[in-house]
Amino acid sequence: MMGGPALGLMRPRLDEEGVTRQRIKPGTVRRIVPYALRYRWSLILLAVTTALDAAIAAASPLILKMLIDDGILPRKLSVVVWLSVTIAALALVNALASYVQAYSSGRVGEGLVYELRTALFEHLLRQPIAFFTRAQTGSLISRVSTDINGARQAVTTLLSQAVSAALTLVLVISAMFYLSWQITLASLVLFPLLLLPGRMIGRALQRLTREGMQIDARMGSMADERFNVSGAMLVKLYGRPAEEAAQFAKAAARRRDLTIAESVYARMFFIGITVLTSLTTALVYGLGGSLAIDGVLELGTLVAMLTLLLRLYSPVSQLASMQVEVMTALVSFDRVFEVMDLKPLIEERPGAVPLPAAESGAPAAPDIEFSGVSFRYPSAADVSLASLEAISVPQPERADEAWILDDLNFVAPAGKLTALVGPSGAGKTTITQLVPRMYDPDAGAVRVGGHDIRDLTLESLRDTVGVVTQDAHLFHDTIRANLLYARPEATEQDLVEACMSARIWDTISSLSQGLDTVVGDRGYRLSGGEKQRIALARLLLKSPPVVVLDEATAHLDSESEAAIQRALKAALADRTSLVIAHRLSTIRDADQILVVEAGRIRERGTHEELLALNGLYAELYRTQFALQENTGEEVGSAAGAPGPA
Template sequence: MTTGLGPMVSFDEDTITKQTVKPGTLRRILPYALRYRWSILVMLLMASADAAIAAASPLLLKQIIDDGLAPPGRLGLVVGLAATVAALALVDALVVFVQSLFSGRISEGLVYDLRTAVFTHVQRQPLAFFTRTQTGALVSRIHTDIVGARQAVTTLLSQAVSAALTLLLVLGAMFYLSWQITLAALLVIPFFLLPARVIGRRIQRLARAGMQVTAEMGSVMNERFNVSGAMLTKLYGRPDEESALFARQADRVRGINVSAVVHGRMFGIVVSVLTAVTTALVYGFGGSLVLDNTLRLGVLVAMVTLLLRLYGPINQLSGIQIDVMTALVSFDRVFEVLDLRPLIEDRPDARPLAAAADGAAPDIEFDQVSFRYPAASLVSLASLESPARRAEEDGDRKWILRDLSFRAPSGKLTALVGPSGAGKTTITGLVPRLYDPDSGAVRVGGVDVRELTSGSLTAAVGVVTQDAHMFHDTIRANLAYARPGATEQDLVEACRAARIWDTIAALPEGLDTVVGDRGHRLSGGEKQRLSLARLLLKAPPVVILDEATAHLDSESEAAIQRALKVALAGRTSLVIAHRLSTVREADQILVVDGGRVRERGTHQELLAADGLYAELYRTQFATQENRQEPSEEVSTEEVSTEQPSAEAAAEPAASAPLG
């Protein structure tokens, strides 16, 4: 339904928001909290002192009225007791300050520990996790949910302990003064706890729903506010639809927040009414006892003061129940990420990749490899994916590679060609173990990559993708990411070899120029040359290129090809080839189609075999080769997007292009 305050939404059909806090969540918090045991001890001591002062002040007030003000009056006692009350107030202020200081240290330390733990754990997840996960939703777990999670510890250890101790001490003082009024006041306590329990359950569900829809709204902003997303929305000119999409997401957040505020206010209203009724009861009952001379006036004043200090902790404990239930949802969502076991991990007996005795680069071997992308339930969480993605069925997964076998010889260049979707990128992803095959084995240097440590495999394999990614940082930082200890001279030499140094040197800030989000301040060719410089800086024995020259003009590409020819000498190279120049340079060409290697050989051998590759060459390259200079090359991807000529349309259909 909709109110003037906003929509009051219901999430009864949402299985994610219907989840309850898992058993044992509170127990799992303790190891994080116990790291700050000494700070917790100091905080608890301060809480005890605060509770003692809260119970002692009304007793001093009673003594002032009954002993100091009662005829004939004792001015010295009144002044002394008043000074004591003032001193206790100052001490209490100091106690509360110290308590807040240590509470802040504990809570922010807890946030630090959880954030670093989640960030480290997420980095261990396989690539499939990131292809399914909404970035905004994941960032929300690390930021918003963890900030909410800290409330569970600080609330339990600070407010709860202080409130409980205050409650006990105040009750003791009240029983000491008048057991009759105390019993009457205690009869109302269950009426405080019942609303907290009922309303708390609803607020807990609203908290989970609020976190979920806020994360989804964050994902929309993250996708639209990065450079690529902003460019897409501007080029297609649909601001009204984008605004409407965001408005729907924001409306869901508004509706849940309105519901949460209403339920929270309902609890506050109930508590206020009960407090007022109970206070009136004590005044009426206690006043009658004073008139009957059964109770002294000072005792009544002290009892009313203690009563207000009694229901303060009761209100706190009732509210704490709601706050803790809400905060536990945050912890539960954080632990949900930490409990997601990485699909790809080092085996306990994993060993580093050993260098060959002769110093040769390791070869690459695929032995009867079959692969399909892993099921969503194995690599991701439904609450981190888009609603549309959640609806996908794991049964729809198709095989990408089937019984694939080949060998990329040590120190040689192997080119992969074939149509889009043939499985070329998947092949290159299996070598650095971004994924594991479902069957068969991928070997580097004769060792199954699953038997190698991830660190040694990462150090041995260098990858340059077609869409070269740059962090929003300086050119220096992006290059040094490959080798943090690289010197200035190392960076310059790598840039010279990649034919990008002249461009960098012409910039006002040189290597300290910030490239912008995803390197948007650089052209596609400049980003690729920077990524090549990063690869040259790393200098791995195994190199994988997803056609690293795809975005370069012919002159730049020719220069890069010469640089690569020197840089890749003696290294095992696996290249997804879209350009004829790369194919010609290859020691071995693998024609991949339908997840299998259909043909293999050199450029000349495959032409002589007059098979699939030869037919592809005749239909895609022959005319372009005749028109171009030897140093110029044509991208098969660009050719494949052109409209076919009438003669070509009349010829029998050829196989798909190389790229």
């Protein structure tokens, strides 16, 4: 009971060692600059107010010296009054400068985070389906939320601190040299030692931070997979809540240990700084006191020097701690840019053109042609990152992977219904995924209306091709919002007509909130058949010239399926349809049937023609469809069961 995934959550797996220990990539800082420069005016305002703040910090001790030496000791009340008024005025100016400084740094920092977050979200949406089949959802959410938040903290805090600390340091040291070069040199002897711990501790914290982010992403993935309806149901049905809780507890324990280690390292760093600053203060007290006793320094000068020394600790401490903060913050940026550098496999070519039908808005249906198409799924290295998968297994070389489609050739005629049948794993679903360009073929070409789909704009292709999958997905929103996703400008009447055509309006109208009913996570408040009919209504609302149905009526009862088939037959008239057949009625209505086996078209023709051949189709028909014809009931079989094809 000690092995398995539970133990893997306690420490990084072998494949994760490289992820948690990897160094920051060169050029990470340089890549941040363009995002910040988009807020150059806020940066300028930040620099001005920071310089003013630093100047006031350096000038205040000098005014204190003048107050003592030129006002209090000579008993000149007017000098005391004017210098007191000056100090009060500088305090008000400093308060205003601090306010503007906070606003400017916040605007730059939050603006940079906004730019990064939106760019990352858009970039993730451009990734191919193969990317999402490998990457854990929790890991992706972690990049968009946790990692970006780490970047926010770095920018908003460090941006103002770095400039302020540097300017304050220069001005304070200059003022100290002006008052007493002896005490200044003595106080600066130990200060370089403050910078040494930062680099060593920063390296350790970088590794801990990266591993902590990996643990956070893994716990997020566990929560995402167990807290949706399907995951929660699986856990309960198999009686595994205790084991799941134990696995999560082990991951949380590892995160706890990492946080404790981070806290200890940070405390060690500040303990070192405190000791060194205390030694420096003692040195200055002794040397300054002796010089004052000997009459070398005036009393006001000594007080001003001690005040300046205290002012010096803050920027030096900030610069030293910033080493640690910058090195750990760069982990967040590095993880974000790591994903941003992942080039999408499916991209629009320069000079891509829209489909003529899509461009003119005409409903004319184009034909679909597969010409010498060969395809195999991309490897993990091509589409994903090890840090996004969390669980890695040895991946075969690309050359050893099996071909899903092998030299596939066929034409789905314009305005006709083409049915795909074949055993599970034959490649039927893969064919339907190539049409809307979810993947690109490794060889050959897929053409729509005579155009290679790789030469078309993605927008026009997606406008032309409408797809309903077997597992119809609905967002956790209202029925109305899910329908309008297909055509945002649709009217209420359009929605009602689409729902009536999909035979789902009676169900929707019986709900207390009608179209404004929230469907729940992934539509689980609805039955499988209801979800499919809403998905079909969404397709009908889009009304595309090309329709792809991947067993889209598999979850419907016979009566509902028959009604929808009649609706689809009317709605899809004169449209090019490519349908994975699940029902006998689909096959009988098909203008062409393609029998797919092992990634090739083995037979093609009409229902009667293929039965006459007495080949693979006839065998499939006898095992899957004949009983439907005789009894009118759905019969599942291995040949017709949905699979990963």
